[in-house]
Amino acid sequence: MKKRQNVTIKGTKDGLVLHLDDACSYQELKRELDDKLSQTLRAQEEGRIIAVKVEIGNRYLTEDQREELKTLIRQKKNLVVDDIESNVITKEEAKALRAETEVVTVSRIIRSGQVLKVPGDLLIIGDVNPGGEVIAGGNIFIMGTLRGLAHAGCYGNHDAVIAASQLRASQLRISDCLNRGPDHITSNEKHEMECAYINENHQIIIDRLQALIHLRPNLTRLEGGH
Template structure:
């Protein structure tokens, strides 16, 4: 019966990918990794350029010391540079951070001039954003009221975030790094029509009727029942 390999080395156009068995003992993994790399002749060619290495560890959890041990061993091999270690495992801290970034924070308030309301996930504001007020969210922003101040969605770089308001009359809209100042007519009239702002395929911020939301962002389903 053929023995299962704990280390598989695959060449790609970007370098090497090491697939490490996530079921075997760590010491056995390290021993086989050493044997495989030391027997890989092309790696030891002094005239070869640096080779980028990605390490796939699957469902194995590595401590910081074990990660550093593997990285250090690979770095000692001539021409190899560790690019990243890819794991299916997330730490408790990473899971909590992701949960916060994906939760909907509901706030009932009026954001007045000089005030800033910021949340790590999606913001559902039941109230108004007055001129001079600012709302910021890592995810989407939903304002069930007048948006007359500044709204910045996707502040950490999420370009698929959206901004929705019952009455869209903003001083400024931002999604990720894309900025849009409201047209002059917004300051002169109450539109009383729910609208949404989003970045389209040409990287331009568009303000349109809420009805288009289902076609441009079909995966936004966390607010059950819609608007």
Template sequence: MGHKHQYVTIKGTKDGLTLHLDDRCSFQELLTEIEEKLSANQQILPDSPPLEVHVKVGTRYITNSQEEILRKLIRKKKNFTVGSIESEVITKVEALKWMKQSGMTTVCRMVRSGQVLEVPGDLLLIGDVNPGGSVIADGNIFVMGALRGQAYAGRDGRKEAVIVASVMKPAQLKICDIINRAPDRFQDSKNEMECAYINEKEQIMIDRLQVLSLLRPDLSLRILERGV
């Protein structure tokens, strides 16, 4: 009798068991082997408290109904509960959402007093933000013009987000949950591009644009990849 292929690998962790599933076999073959292996493990630990089982399905796409079948199969065993089921495959909706959040929106106009410009990813504004105007982005903000209103970057929680402006004279800056109201130095700022970022002391700092290559070395590569 030939050697049976192992489609399921079980590893014990401090959080319970992790099941690594082969993504090249049929779903039914996985179910059969999971049943066998969990039964074998159950015999070894008959009186133990329930163990969490974390399932990693690799590059296999798992439908909602298949996920529920997996959960029922694991739960029906006395000693196991389902901790998580993870796939490396994302749906088209999730992919489009990610692309939208990680992409850059380019806008060519002036943001006037009372106007609010919001984008899901990074913002490249070619124009000024007048006093009373606001620009908001989940990611970074690049203003190719004068920033005299409010700018809020990293709205989705990205503390590494930055704000860049050709003329940095804002009424208020906000990155993630850190706010910096305009200090006196904004009024005396030279007409050169500057950047705002959160430093290691959780403060928003303003510096020359050139420091970004040291502070955010991956930022230049991301911008080049977008063709900006």
């Protein structure tokens, strides 16, 4: 009976991809990885630095185990670990991911001196008064008038947007881009909902809300992708 291979090594134009079986024991995996890498490197060109991507499937590794695998691979002189990919995340990571992707809905007025910050998207049913601040890791949607400060994509998301029934902000921020008001705001006689986004020149642009349909099609996140 042919012995099951716990380590599969595949060469690509970018380097090596190591696929590590997720069913065997961790110690068994380490031994076979050490042996396979030693055999593979004998046939490799001396002195050439090789990037390594590690795929561990449904196996969960502690930080110590990740460092052990990285050290084992780096000991082969000319190997550099680019990434270790796993299909498994911890409960803490899952909670953080959920927080970053959920929409927090608040139904109240944000008054002067008040600061509201959420990790994901923010929907406010009410106004943001001058001196009030709303900050989100994702998008900001305001069913009311924005007269205070709004900062979307505060963790570096350049695709985040700010939308409001009336955009009269004292200051707009998206990621690391800044747009001060109110001199940049044009008259909105039709009282259409407005949005702010970063354009290709890394500048914050204010437009009609309908523009987002084409500029940010991924804003629609219904089940089934429709």
